[in-house]
Amino acid sequence: MVAAIALAVAAGCAGRTSSLVLASLAGYLILIHTLVLAAGLLGHLTTLGLVILLAPVVIVALGLARRPGGGASDEGQAPGLIGWLGSLVAIGALAIWAWPHLWRATRLWVWDDYTYHMVYPALWLRDHAIATPVPAQSFTMQAWYPLSASVVAAWFMAPLAGGRGETLAWVTLTGVLYAGLAAAAAAVLLARAGCRAGVWVVPALLLATSPRIAIMASSFSDADLAVAATLAGALAFAVTPQDDAGPRLSADAGYAGLLSGLALGIKVSAAPLALVVLGLVAWRGRAVQRACSGVLTVAAACMFTAGYWYLRNLLATGNPLYPAAFLGRPGTTFPETTLREYAHVYGLRRTLADALMVYADWPRSHAALAVVGLLGLAIWLLARRCSATRSQRQLGAATLVSSALILLLLPLAPYSAGNAMTFRSGFVHWDSMRYVALVPILGWTALGFLVDRLLPRSAILPGERGMTPAWRWLTRSGRWSTPYCRALALLVIALGGGAFVATHHAAKATATAQAIAHDPLFGATTTALDRLPPGTRVAIFGDQWIYPAFGDHGQLRPLRLDADGRLATTSIGNAMEPGDLTVDASAFRANLAAAGIGAVVIVHLPHPGRSPAWPAQDAALRTFPDAHLLHRDFAAAVWRLGP
Structure with a gap:
């Protein structure tokens, strides 16, 4: 300022x-x-x-x-x-x-x-760079x-690259x-x-x-x-x-x-x-x-x-x-x-x-x-x-x-x-x-x-x-209306605001973290994702609510897959989600393994004019012997893959 x-x-x-x-x-x-x-x-x-x-x-x-x-x-x-x-x-x-x-x-x-809106700043800050999105990051x-x-x-x-509450506080x-x-x-x-x-x-x-x-x-x-x-x-x-x-x-x-x-x-x-x-x-x-x-x-x-x-x-x-x-x-x-x-x-x-x-x-x-x-x-x-x-x-x-x-x-x-x-x-x-x-x-x-x-x-x-x-x-x-006096007064106000931010940061960061965790729509899903091991690759099918898949400290790696679980290699076009599954469950699981996916999130938010049926990938996940359900509610499910 x-x-x-x-x-x-x-x-x-x-x-x-x-x-x-x-x-x-x-x-x-x-x-x-x-x-x-x-x-x-x-x-x-x-x-x-x-x-x-x-x-x-x-x-x-x-x-x-x-x-x-x-x-x-x-x-x-x-x-x-x-x-x-x-x-x-x-x-x-x-x-x-x-x-x-x-x-x-x-x-x-x-x-x-x-x-x-939140996805790409999280990606930029994680990678310390702003670049043309590659297919696997064009969700x-x-x-x-x-x-x-x-x-x-x-x-x-x-400047506040800590937990999610700290990063988003201001x-x-x-x-x-x-x-x-x-x-x-x-x-x-x-x-x-x-x-x-x-x-x-x-x-x-x-x-x-x-x-x-x-x-x-x-x-x-x-x-x-x-x-x-x-x-x-x-x-x-x-x-x-x-x-x-x-x-x-x-x-x-x-x-x-x-x-x-x-x-x-x-x-x-x-x-x-x-x-x-x-x-x-x-x-x-x-x-x-x-x-x-x-x-x-x-x-x-x-x-x-x-x-x-x-x-x-x-x-x-x-x-x-x-x-x-x-x-x-x-x-x-x-x-x-x-x-x-x-x-x-x-x-x-x-x-x-x-x-x-x-x-x-x-x-x-x-x-x-x-x-x-x-x-x-x-x-x-x-x-x-x-x-x-x-x-x-x-x-x-x-x-x-x-x-x-x-x-x-x-x-x-x-x-x-x-x-x-x-x-x-x-x-x-x-x-x-x-x-x-x-x-x-x-x-x-x-x-x-x-x-x-x-x-x-x-x-x-x-x-x-x-x-x-x-x-x-x-x-x-x-005497009080010169350009320098006005500028000085505005600077004092700005510095006062900065002092308020510094003194109130801890309380606001804590309140922000709690508000996200207790959000009635997506808080439980976010908390389940935060418990995944650092470095876990996360795939999202259905509504692309990507931001929570970065984890509380940016420790997770969300990736865009196609509908059948393969790592995306082509442009997203005008799509808003991967689409319907076209292969059987075993092929789907093999594709997820090849992409190194350790967790899958299925999101189906309530919205006027849409079918109540969840994405077909959810039914396929139920058949995997190594798929462990970490959380399910009316809007989302979190699965961990592996032993």
Whole structure:
């Protein structure tokens, strides 16, 4: 965080608090992603490897901070008493929201976490390297997804390479990081549109009180919240501030491009929004040369943070978007997952009703306020089309165009209706609203803009009458508002957070280990796997809940087999599991022996639209004389092979 704050000061982002916080959080996110990815690609993904890469970055950043890029104000007007109170309320709400992530145990409960979000960081940290997945480690097609969110999560795991509880204890900080980034982005968007300080309390309160935001922040990598937050940050940097100096455009374009690239490094669906960011930077440039320079900066920065995943896929498969089909290249079209297909099967009226029930559940009151904000902003811009400032028009473009693009493309997006099993069951998956998470965040920001425009100035910015001399001295004096003082205050807060992590680590690690072991769905299965001897090769048939098969200390070796028990040698394609057994039990056992498998896990989780029959490999295992059942429940069975 020291380097991120120093770079924010050097980039001229310390003129006001909101821009400093946004640049520091964005810089921290970009730095840890870059460091983990670089260390992994170099084959030194260890604590020492990360420290060696980090040290020169800190030295250079501190050197650059000695020559700050200026302190131009881009945060709107001075706060006043009510503005200060509004900011304090917003900070308090966000702190209360963040407290469970800091204090309570890390819990694992999201399907995607077990199948791939957590799997590849565990593999990278075990092997100390990030590399193209080999067939035996490509457990599902998601092995070929861009995994930047998992790279960020690995940062919080790498220094704590002990037991599972220790390693996962502080992964919850990713949710806090992304929520803070989203709130800071809303504050900067409002500031650059000329809003009065303190009005950012509107989007901050709505974000902090949305149960869906809390759920999104509770998964391992928080991928969907990460996409929304990084794109919101990119849009904020792309909007013109009140004092748009040339050097500031270069810095803002760099941050906007790096954040857009991070979003693309998490999900390819961020591409249309990255183009919106590119367009805003070009619009901001005015002169052709300046616009071209900004666009090139965004494009280069975007390629820097996102490029590895797509280049990896291109070199390995010939398709940068693999496992998705692209321009005739091999891949899947994700059948029975889109709202368009859902409408074709179940009718348009039912699709609209089902989708609205799910996609408006932020809850519905929060969704309604987001809609009011977006529609109100559109009406205000039409009414003030001649008098609106350039920054206000760009705020409208950032929020309205981005929201419209997301909603218009949604029916074509894979998994917008859920997975194939929920599709066949006739309902839209309850968690699908996460794909449009940026829309409510932008809607709440637009609502804050409307509040600022519609309320009289005195409601937010009173005069000095009624203020005590001490308050006037604190708020008007410049001694506490220099870029260095703001940066120092932010650094003290970050160091305080670090001290809390250090003192609370043992308790949180213990609570995390206990929470995983006592999880009602998979805790007993995880415990049974932890008892296996170190070095045991583990095969999983059925649902690919791979992460527990690494063992408590990473001592086990999960491997992908084909349906008949042979070590996988071909690409996973679009498969989500090995498939049905096609050989007899004796041949199956011989194949397992040849692959050196010492334990087999059969997973058949309850899910709407699926057969109650377990994978055929389970019945075959029952016939093996040397197969010993270690655990069985309603969702999984663990077998040990051998004497």
